[in-house]
Amino acid sequence: MTDQQFLAALPAYSEPVSLKSAQGRRIRATIRRGLAHLVLRELLTSLRRGYRGRSPDDVKDYYETNYVNTGERAAAQHGEPGRRVFYRFLDSWIIELESRHTEAIASQIMGNIIEDIAPASLCEVGCGYGRNLLYLANRLENVRCSGVELAQSGVDVAHQLQQLDLVNTGYGGVYGFTERGTDNVRRTNIVQGSSYKLPLEDASVDMVVTCEALEQMQTGRDQALREIRRVAGRYALFYEPFADGNDWLQRLYLWSRNYFRTPVKSLRDYGFEPIGIFTHVPVKPTFAYTFVLCRVV
Ligand SMILES: C[S@@+](CC[C@H](N)C(=O)[O-])C[C@H]1O[C@@H](n2cnc3c(N)ncnc32)[C@H](O)[C@@H]1O
Numbered sequence: 001m002t003d004q005q006f007l008a009a010l011p012a013y014s015e016p017v018s019l020k021s022a023q024g025r026r027i028r029a030t031i032r033r034g035l036a037h038l039v040l041r042e043l044l045t046s047l048r049r050g051y052r053g054r055s056p057d058d059v060k061d062y063y064e065t066n067y068v069n070t071g072e073r074a075a076a077q078h079g080e081p082g083r084r085v086f087y088r089f090l091d092s093w094i095i096e097l098e099s100r101h102t103e104a105i106a107s108q109i110m111g112n113i114i115e116d117i118a119p120a121s122l123c124e125v126g127c128g129y130g131r132n133l134l135y136l137a138n139r140l141e142n143v144r145c146s147g148v149e150l151a152q153s154g155v156d157v158a159h160q161l162q163q164l165d166l167v168n169t170g171y172g173g174v175y176g177f178t179e180r181g182t183d184n185v186r187r188t189n190i191v192q193g194s195s196y197k198l199p200l201e202d203a204s205v206d207m208v209v210t211c212e213a214l215e216q217m218q219t220g221r222d223q224a225l226r227e228i229r230r231v232a233g234r235y236a237l238f239y240e241p242f243a244d245g246n247d248w249l250q251r252l253y254l255w256s257r258n259y260f261r262t263p264v265k266s267l268r269d270y271g272f273e274p275i276g277i278f279t280h281v282p283v284k285p286t287f288a289y290t291f292v293l294c295r296v297v
Pocket residue numbers: 059060063125126127128129130131132148149150151154193194195196210211212213214216217
């Protein structure tokens with residue numbers, strides 16, 4: 001069963017369905033069966049390949065070819081109807097018509113958390129084509145923003161986006177861009193580089209953030225977390241699939257695909273003191289992300 005077949009097998013509901021209802025329990029059973037199939041498929045693939053995948057080279061190759069859009073196309077696509085994705089949120093199942101809206105919700109929550117901390121500067125490690133980072137730059141106009149991304153193709157798209165009038169694009173509409181933030185978007189320094197050797201001085205940014213990026217770095221997790229700790233002056237904020245936010249089957253899935261799945265408490269081993277955990281975000285069928293805010297120690 002492929003991921004697409006798994007999603008297609010889920011029924012389409014337009015209204016939230018309570019987890020506790022008979023219908024909700026049926027959906028859960030379908031999801032569990034689908035997930036078990038995916039785990040099995042991944043294990044068979046790993047056996048054939050001889051390793052569980054997601055080596056740094058695999059990740060780079062994948063993302064270099066993933067960011068094929070121009071900036072204009074990427075910005076427009078956010079406003080177009082996308083793939084239906086099934087989510088759980090609090091005690092309901094919901095159909096999210098456009099998965100990109102769910103990403104936007106997570107970015108907005110990240111913006112709320114950062115606004116409270118009010119760092120002077122932030123750096124997003126693994127910022128892709130800047131989807132989350134440019135939103136933060138637009139919203140937090142007094143925060144000096146920067147980003148490091150492994151794939152040069154992602155950096156190129158981000159640079160193109162920075163030159164557009166984003167307020168009047170689908171992306172700007174979904175994320176609520178304002179004219180006021182445009183200067184900070186354009187000032188944002190986005191460079192190609194690796195989390196395994198960040199092109200930054202020690203303690204040179206007030207806050208480091210990651211958004212669905214450590215998930216790709218399980219193989220080099222220790223090095224990536226040490227590097228983030230080295231460059232973070234005061235805080236780090238992670239939005240990643242921590243083990244604690246996932247049940248045993250989801251953790252098995254994360255393991256089978258070699259995704260990041262570290263327990264929150266292990267962050268202490270790398271010099272991070274978790275001071276805030278936020279789990280109220282929509283959860284996709286396969287696994288959940290958790291926000292973890294840390295002070296560096
Ligand atoms: C799922 S994407 C998320 C992108 C972006 N944070 C967002 O939310 O739109 C994961 C990103 O992490 C980047 N990445 C993976 N390994 C990396 C590494 N070792 N150093 C820097 N970036 C990396 C990938 O190239 C990819 O762009």
